[in-house]
Amino acid sequence: MVRAVGLDIIETERITRAIDRFGERFVNRILGPRERDILGKRRDRAQFVAGRFAAKEAAIKAMADFFEKRPPYAHIQIVNEPGGKPVYSFHSDIAAHLTDIVCHVSISHDKNVVAAVAVFSDRS
Secondary structure, three states: OEEEEEEEEEEHHHHHHHHHHHOHHHHHHHOOHHHHHHHOOOOOHHHHHHHHHHHHHHHHHHHOOOOOOOOOHHHEEEEEOOOOOEEEEEOHHHHOOOOOEEEEEEEEEOOOEEEEEEEEEEOO
16 A cells, blocks of 8 residues: 655756855765765766655655654655666665655656656565
8 A cells, every 4th residue: 555655856956056056065965975986977966966856855744744844855765676667775774764665766857857766565
């Protein structure tokens, strides 16, 4: 059974401006260590960060039913399975509250816009 859904859409230009203005401080606030490793191998830095940002915002919106306090962005990471499918990787303080929940993510990139949806369902 679906327990929560979150959706986010963002213009890539907004992330480009944030990276230009705040540099690595912004990137480190948004991305976790595994994501920063992936980012180092990418040419499309702003689009990659925008995708991760949208996926985290979508998850945070879905998590509103499970948490009173908004978790830090870096405590939610999105990594890719060998076939490329994005999956959430939560910090232990988040994962401990979601033991009976399966969390799915989908990210869609266009030239100027990135969208992401998070679906949290019962583990069964």
